[in-house]
Amino acid sequence: MTFRLGGYGIDYTGDPEAYARAHVEFGYNAAYMPNISLENRDEIAAINKAMADADVIIAEGGAWRNLIAHDEQQRKANLDYAVHQLALADELGARTCVAFHGTVGHPGDPWQLSDNYDYGPHPDNQTEEGFQRAVDTARYVIDAVKPKRAKFSLEMVPWLVTDTPENYLKLLKAIDRPEFGAHIDAANLVITPRLYFNTGRMIREAFELLGPYVVSCHAKDIVMQGGPGTISFHMDEVPPGEGNLDYRAYLTEIHKLGREVPLMLEHFGVPEYRRGLAHIKTVARELGIAVA
Numbered sequence: 164m165t166f167r168l169g170g171y172g173i174d175y176t177g178d179p180e181a182y183a184r185a186h187v188e189f190g191y192n193a194a195y196m197p198n199i200s201l202e203n204r205d206e207i208a209a210i211n212k213a214m215a216d217a218d219v220i221i222a223e224g225g226a227w228r229n230l231i232a233h234d235e236q237q238r239k240a241n242l243d244y245a246v247h248q249l250a251l252a253d254e255l256g257a258r259t260c261v262a263f264h265g266t267v268g269h270p271g272d273p274w275q276l277s278d279n280y281d282y283g284p285h286p287d288n289q290t291e292e293g294f295q296r297a298v299d300t301a302r303y304v305i306d307a308v309k310p311k312r313a314k315f316s317l318e319m320v321p322w323l324v325t326d327t328p329e330n331y332l333k334l335l336k337a338i339d340r341p342e343f344g345a346h347i348d349a350a351n352l353v354i355t356p357r358l359y360f361n362t363g364r365m366i367r368e369a370f371e372l373l374g375p376y377v378v379s380c381h382a383k384d385i386v387m388q389g390g391p392g393t394i395s396f397h398m399d400e401v402p403p404g405e406g407n408l409d410y411r412a413y414l415t416e417i418h419k420l421g422r423e424v425p426l427m428l429e430h431f432g433v434p435e436y437r438r439g440l441a442h443i444k445t446v447a448r449e450l451g452i453a454v455a
Contacts, residue, residue, distance in 0.1 A: 170428025404442030
């Protein structure tokens with residue numbers, strides 16, 4: 164079984180063969196889905212062929228828009244986009260199309276916790292009503308597409324309903340669709356100091372609960388600061404290998420799944436992706452896990 168590693172740092176410029184080749188040259192054997200139109204049937208076929216010839220899989224697509232936006236017209240447009248992205252992911256044989264669900268926060272709302280109106284914190288996001296919105300949203304997108312290969316999944320976010328493995332499992336069962344899969348981002352699960360100092364156990368427990376459903380994973384690392392000006396504590400993302408996340412546990416648990424579950428780098432620049440990829444490959448080789 165091939166261990167699949169990929170990430171951002173490569174732009175799609177309309178040349179499928181160049182896109183596939185660039186991933187191989189970077190050291191990736193998994194890719195993010197290029198954002199093209201579902202109507203471009205010839206281009207989709209060309210991408211599928213180029214990727215297969217290079218032994219690079221399409222790991223995941225993204226529907227990174229607020230699917231529960233306060234404005235009804237915007238919400239409908241965002242849902243249409245998610246439907247398109249899941250359908251495109253299915254045509255490209257992606258493992259999943261990931262969304263972050265969204266937030267009910269909006270300009271003028273009395274809870275001005277964040278000006279992130281895509282998926283920022285809001286007290287209503289983690290209520291029972293918020294949970295049901297996540298269920299209804301996932302069902303809507305899945306039922307509109309009825310994908311055959313790609314799963315729809317939601318990003319783990321500390322202030323949404325996907326904040327813990329236990330809540331994610333509850334969501335999986337409530338959505339009750341085989342086309343919904345679990346997406347693990349171990350860094351996003353670190354939401355307390357206690358978890359920060361025990362990331363190996365946290366990761367093992369997450370995979371124990373969600374393992375059968377996991378379709379894709381994200382790769383980054385995390386550092387915590389505390390003290391004057393950062394009370395009570397503050398978490399920052401850093402490239403893999405530059406924080407406290409137990410990558411030996413993370414890679415071990417992905418490998419134990421016994422199927423090609425891609426691990427995808429995100430949120431950095433090319434130099435950071437290169438360092439993170441090198442770290443992951445070093446850890447994998449130390450564990451005896453074959454990587455490209």
